[in-house]
Amino acid sequence: MTTTTGATATAQREITYLQAVNEALHHEMERDSKVFVAGIDLAARGDVFGTTRGILSRFGSERILDTPISENAIVGLAVGSALQGLRPVVSVMFIDFIGVCFDVILNQMAKNKYMFGGKARLPLVVLANAGAGGGMAAQHSQSLEALLCHIPGLKVVMPSMAADAKGLLTSAIREDNPVFFVQHKRCARLRGHVPEGEYVVPLGKARVVREGRDATVVATAYMVHEALAAAERLAERGIEIEIVDPRTLQPLDIETILASVQKTHRVLTVHEAVQFGGIGAEITSQIVAEAFDHLDAPPARLGGPWSPVPYSVVLEREWIVNADKIHDAVVALVEGGEG
Amino acid sequence: MTTARQIDAEQLLYMYRTMVTIREFEETAGRLAEQAKIPGAVHLYAGEEAIAVGVCAHLDPADTITSTHRGHGHCIAKGGDVRRMFAELFGKSEGYCRGKGGSMHIADLDIGILGANGIVGGGPPIAVGAAFAAKYQGNGRVCVCFTGDGATNEGTWHEAINFAALHRLPAIFVIENNHYGEFTPQERQGAIARLADRAASYGIPGVSIDGQDVIAVYEAAREAIERARRGDGPTIIEGDTYRFYNHTGMSEGDPRPQEERAAWRQRDPIAILRGVLEQRAILSGESAERIHEEVRREVEGAIRFAEAAPYPDPSELLTDVYSD
Numbered sequence: 001m002t003t004t005t006g007a008t009a010t011a012q013r014e015i016t017y018l019q020a021v022n023e024a025l026h027h028e029m030e031r032d033s034k035v036f037v038a039g040i041d042l043a044a045r046g047d048v049f050g051t052t053r054g055i056l057s058r059f060g061s062e063r064i065l066d067t068p069i070s071e072n073a074i075v076g077l078a079v080g081s082a083l084q085g086l087r088p089v090v091s092v093m094f095i096d097f098i099g100v101c102f103d104v105i106l107n108q109m110a111k112n113k114y115m116f117g118g119k120a121r122l123p124l125v126v127l128a129n130a131g132a133g134g135g136m137a138a139q140h141s142q143s144l145e146a147l148l149c150h151i152p153g154l155k156v157v158m159p160s161m162a163a164d165a166k167g168l169l170t171s172a173i174r175e176d177n178p179v180f181f182v183q184h185k186r187c188a189r190l191r192g193h194v195p196e197g198e199y200v201v202p203l204g205k206a207r208v209v210r211e212g213r214d215a216t217v218v219a220t221a222y223m224v225h226e227a228l229a230a231a232e233r234l235a236e237r238g239i240e241i242e243i244v245d246p247r248t249l250q251p252l253d254i255e256t257i258l259a260s261v262q263k264t265h266r267v268l269t270v271h272e273a274v275q276f277g278g279i280g281a282e283i284t285s286q287i288v289a290e291a292f293d294h295l296d297a298p299p300a301r302l303g304g305p306w307s308p309v310p311y312s313v314v315l316e317r318e319w320i321v322n323a324d325k326i327h328d329a330v331v332a333l334v335e336g337g338e339g
Numbered sequence: 340m341t342t343a344r345q346i347d348a349e350q351l352l353y354m355y356r357t358m359v360t361i362r363e364f365e366e367t368a369g370r371l372a373e374q375a376k377i378p379g380a381v382h383l384y385a386g387e388e389a390i391a392v393g394v395c396a397h398l399d400p401a402d403t404i405t406s407t408h409r410g411h412g413h414c415i416a417k418g419g420d421v422r423r424m425f426a427e428l429f430g431k432s433e434g435y436c437r438g439k440g441g442s443m444h445i446a447d448l449d450i451g452i453l454g455a456n457g458i459v460g461g462g463p464p465i466a467v468g469a470a471f472a473a474k475y476q477g478n479g480r481v482c483v484c485f486t487g488d489g490a491t492n493e494g495t496w497h498e499a500i501n502f503a504a505l506h507r508l509p510a511i512f513v514i515e516n517n518h519y520g521e522f523t524p525q526e527r528q529g530a531i532a533r534l535a536d537r538a539a540s541y542g543i544p545g546v547s548i549d550g551q552d553v554i555a556v557y558e559a560a561r562e563a564i565e566r567a568r569r570g571d572g573p574t575i576i577e578g579d580t581y582r583f584y585n586h587t588g589m590s591e592g593d594p595r596p597q598e599e600r601a602a603w604r605q606r607d608p609i610a611i612l613r614g615v616l617e618q619r620a621i622l623s624g625e626s627a628e629r630i631h632e633e634v635r636r637e638v639e640g641a642i643r644f645a646e647a648a649p650y651p652d653p654s655e656l657l658t659d660v661y662s663d
């Protein structure tokens with residue numbers, strides 16, 4: 001409980017990304033009785049990631065369900081109940097587990113509206129946790145957001161900051177389309193200023209996280225934090241990067257990215273997901289198509305190498321993109337040659 | 340009904356030692372995970388040893404198994420090398436997966452271990468393929484698919500058993516019913532009490548047994564495996580059991596009722612077999628202590644081996660994504 005009063009105290013309140021997600025859930029469940037939550041260990045346990053703590057005691061077992069280990073039924077529950085007017089929020093735990101229920105996602109959820117000639121509405125949210133870094137190996141560490149972005153009919157958000165997590169989940173729950181809310185595990189414990197009460201961040205709007213003149217770094221999820229760390233070291237070298245966090249990947253706010261690139265004339269895209277076919281490829285290709293004349297150097301990309309995520313700490317450390325790699329890539333981009 | 344009397348002493352002692360090895364391995368792994376010497380998640384099999392051991396006692400190295408996230412016990416029971424297992428948990432290049440897999444992905448194709456699995460319900464469809472290959476090649480092998488109770492609610496489990504039943508594949512589906520999937524009790528995950536009853540819907544036999552009694556497991560497995568080898572198709576075996584530690588790691592944060600945990604501790608599969616062995620004068624307090632001591636030394640040796648082993652070279656990051 002805060003004892004100070006007034007808007008300033010509220011604005012300065014710091015909570016974790018996880019708490020921010022939890023607040024948005026509480027707020028939207030309070031606001032709309034059509035919102036319910038379901039997933040493995042979500043109710044009594046409050047989710048193994050902690051996302052739904054306190055929801056059961058506040059809203060009761062009608063509004064939050066522990067489910068069998070049955071991802072097809074869990075995500076199908078979302079599709080069917082959304083078609084019937086509810087606003088489900090379901091969890092697949094690790095994003096890796098979409099493999100189990102990909103038909104429901106790919107062929108049902110994403111396509112019903114269009115296939116039915118527009119006569120359907122699917123106001124649902126799927127919570128999914130992505131990312132490596134915990135020694136969880138190949139089936140619990142992936143970043144599969146690009147796979148989802150490739151499917152017309154789905155929207156995909158991937159916030160990096162606590163406030164955005166709250167604001168975007170609020171929008172996702174109010175959205176009349178299927179939204180994947182992808183949380184990066186390493187973002188979960190990061191703290192940030194998060195407005196109390198209702199807080200909405202619109203889907204499809206990027207954010208300039210840091211201003212700079214020399215190069216634009218478009219980074220997603222935890223890579224925003226790695227880019228911020230790189231930015232400090234680059235500043236010592238006299239290089240000021242502008243960091244753009246798309247926040248929503250589908251639909252993509254290319255305008256904000258283009259505006260930044262037109263200012264800096266150089267661009268690096270960074271994500272943890274494997275580089276080949278990643279969201280960075282799409283962003284880069286749109287930049288080349290729309291702002292080719294503004295570029296002073298070929299666009300650069302950073303992403304995971306072409307392998308599953310390895311277990312051993314020494315290999316996993318090597319696998320993940322980090323501030324050092326971003327630093328070197330920016331130096332090469334701005335100064336040419338090797339970092 | 341066969342009794343312990345008809346299983347020879349050597350086999351019983353082998354099963355005893357193997358269960359003790361699993362317990363020692365798991366409690367050591369749990370402590371090392373608590374000290375953050377093992378990254379990621381370890382799912383301990385302690386308490387459930389009788390199932391892996393009673394089943395795998397019938398298998399040849401060429402027979403196959405598919406395992407789960409809680410797979411260390413299956414691996415040891417199938418003949419896995421604890422040194423290479425610990426090396427894998429440490430992420431070392433001498434590990435079973437050269438450090439690329441970790442606890443949830445230990446595999447040894449040379450002795451038929453087709454992999455632990457990080458995906459609940461990931462194993463059953465693979466077991467269908469392994470059993471099909473055995474039938475196709477006429478080599479007399481069987482495949483045992485281990486899963487937890489929670490996994491029986493995945494579609495993959497049902498599809499796999501129906502397929503295997505239809506083609507009378509030499510597969511055995513073993514459910515380790517420890518009454519929880521993660522933190523949720525089984526009765527809140529399904530509406531039937533006996534999971535083996537599901538066998539009726541595939542037209543195959545299903546048996547529920549005391550999973551803490553290795554002899555009961557051994558006998559049920561014998562029948563199911565003989566049936567599979569004869570070409571009469573799969574069986575579901577449900578073993579009633581309990582994990583002695585939390586879903587991952589040791590006991591921290593375990594939400595299960597204290598009385599329930601204490602009651603199951605009274606049904607320790609190692610103590611139950613020890614009682615039988617002592618009664619039959621196969622084992623004395625002294626010879627039991629010798630086994631425990633030998634196992635402790637084996638596990639300590641394995642830790643030393645794993646600690647001394649090198650980490651993989653970073654250049655290995657991009658190897659083995661494909662076969663050449």
Ligand SMILES: Cc1ncc(C[n+]2csc(CCOP(=O)(O)OP(=O)(O)O)c2C)c(N)n1
Nearest residue numbers: 097409457458459487488489490519520521
């Ligand atoms: C497809 C999938 N869904 C969920 C999980 C998360 N998860 C890991 S273990 C587990 C519980 C499995 O329960 P059970 O099959 O009974 O095995 P037990 O852990 O009790 O041995 C769950 C839900 C997963 N790994 N894979």
Ligand SMILES: [Mg+2]
Nearest residue numbers: 487488519520
């Ligand atoms: Mg279980």
